[in-house]
Amino acid sequence: MAFIRTIGRWAMTGLVINGVIGGGIFGVPGELTHLLGRASPFAMLLAALVMGIILAAITEVASQFSDAGGPYLYVRTAFGRFCGIQVGWFYLLSLISGAAACTYLFVGYLASFAPSVAVGWARTLAITAVVVVPTIANYFGVRSGTNLANFFTVAKVLPLALLIVLGVFRFGGHFQMIHASEITHPGWNAWLTALLLLLFAYGGYEDSLSPLGEVKEPRRTVPFALGAGLLICATVYALIQFVTVAAIGTVATDRPLAEVAIRLIGHGGAIFVAIAVMISTYGYVAGTILTAPRLVYALSSEGDLPAPLSSLHPRYHTPGLAICVYALLVWLLALTGTFLWVVAVSAGSMAIYYGGICAALIQLRKSQPHAPAFRLPFGRAIALAGIAICIALLTRLSLREALLMGVTALIASANYWWARRRAIRTSVKPLEVPA
16 A cells, blocks of 8 residues: 655645744844844845755755655665664654643633633643544545645735834835944854854744655655745745844844834734734644654654554545544643654754765765756755754754754664664564475
């Protein structure tokens, strides 16, 4: 039994955008302004350029594959089981924590309209509803899951587009040139910290690669979707940052877009942003419940997780058990709040598996030089640049974050030990005793 290829180029582009634009954009502009001041819109563009280098390498690597698994599959193919499992765990934990955090955030904003959902059984019921609806949609077919995720993609972009249009209309004529001193004054450390923050904000497009087994013509669809998705997200992010700086200046605030909306719309702006956050976070949850179980499926089908997780539903051709297990983990982490330790390592995790994919490009060009694929001009140099960027960003991690990443690596190593022993046991056949 095999997956059904129903995801086209625009549907996949929607998944790319949905993976990138989550709840983070509603808080990132404030932190970015605090770090870089009026130069912060340039950071959005610079980060898009940096991410474009990494994305270009990922595009070449991904175009060589047509099966589910994403970064895990690429690194495993290039460097073997141990490296693949390491990347798979960092990737999987970032997906679970991101979905749990967005579920938690959704219910938190919902409580501002219905205070009863803040505590007790009502909170449990609200978290359950957030997780169960996209789980059901994805269980009964990838098409319904994709349609739900892309509906929320459009719904989450529209409020941001409205803020951009209102902001540019109101403040576009008052634009003042940014002086070179405003760019250099924050210093190298502030720019590196901002880029690490934006690596997290721009990340997520790789989630769309996990269900590659259900994508039509992946060799053509993948480059188009990744390129178009990054361009759209970079445009939205840069304009949002410009409007934020124009509307509220460099004042530090935890809810920058709420302040912007109040300036542009009035007192209803806070309600407008609260609804926008809820739509955006729910869209991310819907998207990750589509993409992440395909990673679980891939780990299982390669023998690195228990075999039942790679079973497909006989009628719907979806990894039903993997979907249910993933949704259960998201539900538990959102309910208990234990996702917080995983969130702390998410940005570092992304640097790990982005760097791993860039390294895979170099290795795959050696081991599979004639593989049919999109070939990136100066691919090795771009891959090396991507690796250097990831290493530089990892230097910005705190000691606590580095220790948590070490714990994740130990968990992945234990998984490797189990998978290796399992592979040895299944490969050993009993000796035939002659009659």
